[in-house]
Amino acid sequence: MNGLDIWMRENPITYVLLGxxxxxxxxFAVEIAMVRHKRKITLQQVRLMRDAGDEE
Amino acid sequence: MAINWFKYSAPTxxxxxxxxxxxxFGILAAILFAVGLYIGFFVAPTDAVQGxxxxxxxxxxxxxxxxxxxxLIMAGYAALGLIFNTRLSSMMATAIAPTGALFxxxxxxxxxxxxxxxxxxxxxxxxxxxxxxxxxxxxxxYIALHASIDDPRRADRAAALLAIVGSVNVPIIYFSxxxxxxxHQGSTIKFSGTSMHxxxxxAMFITLVACWLYAIAVILARVRSIILERxxxxxWIMELPEVKQ
Numbered sequence: 001m002n003g004l005d006i007w008m009r010e011n012p013i014t015y016v017l018l019g020x021x022x023x024x025x026x027x028f029a030v031e032i033a034m035v036r037h038k039r040k041i042t043l044q045q046v047r048l049m050r051d052a053g054d055e056e
Numbered sequence: 057m058a059i060n061w062f063k064y065s066a067p068t069x070x071x072x073x074x075x076x077x078x079x080x081f082g083i084l085a086a087i088l089f090a091v092g093l094y095i096g097f098f099v100a101p102t103d104a105v106q107g108x109x110x111x112x113x114x115x116x117x118x119x120x121x122x123x124x125x126x127x128l129i130m131a132g133y134a135a136l137g138l139i140f141n142t143r144l145s146s147m148m149a150t151a152i153a154p155t156g157a158l159f160x161x162x163x164x165x166x167x168x169x170x171x172x173x174x175x176x177x178x179x180x181x182x183x184x185x186x187x188x189x190x191x192x193x194x195x196x197x198y199i200a201l202h203a204s205i206d207d208p209r210r211a212d213r214a215a216a217l218l219a220i221v222g223s224v225n226v227p228i229i230y231f232s233x234x235x236x237x238x239x240h241q242g243s244t245i246k247f248s249g250t251s252m253h254x255x256x257x258x259a260m261f262i263t264l265v266a267c268w269l270y271a272i273a274v275i276l277a278r279v280r281s282i283i284l285e286r287x288x289x290x291x292w293i294m295e296l297p298e299v300k301q
Contacts, residue, residue, distance in 0.1 A: 005173075012107055012108035012109055013097075013111075015109075015169070016109060016111050016112050020112045020115055020116070020166040020170075023162075023165060023166075024119070024162050028270065031155065031158055031274055032274065035274055035278050035281070038278070038281045039277065039280065042281045045285075046293060046294075053294075
């Protein structure tokens, strides 16, 4: 048994929480941030298009 | 009062409806995650065989179920877009793919974390695991194919074919534990009943609903950006309050 095997058997709850739930919620947080960023960028592009149309 | 559901198949009306629904789905998802994880970690007893490691199932099982269902929904929307040429269907399929891929990844990741203490290996080339990995690749293939074609309508049609053909993998994932002699265990919850403790069932069901609500909220938010992007030349987009600011 290596060090990780021994650690996970001594700290199963920490292993489960950090290894799976923390990673899953981090992925959710990154996805939410990406969706919000995409909306911000798209709105900026649409506003730029509108402004360019107004100037013509 | 009769509701005209077809009204919401137009991006013009769906955009507003999605905007109103997102906060409700998001807030409910957060509440249900908190409740489900409280029951899963503080109420559900320790498993006699697997010890504390079984608690991974409260995220692993919902992620696996959602990754499979989202693929079928994505393929369904893609097929609708391909057959009836409906704009919103293709946009929905495009919006579902990244979330489906993330749930497939979480399913594989948490499965590996459970496999190490239980099987002694992070990964085995078991039928269930391999078919779920193929599902992740199908999602990534759909995203890559769609992104590689500049014209969105042509990209929709090409990617739709991949989504439809790939949907054959979903029943393979589900039945893999029956068709082949796999290391992965079979279904614990069956129509005939279950041997699971009631608190374990409650925690798993609540986190499953929470994951669904989260997935719907994120997909609706993403499809709103796609609608904005694709309909940017139209008058109704220019008249939106958030664009006028």
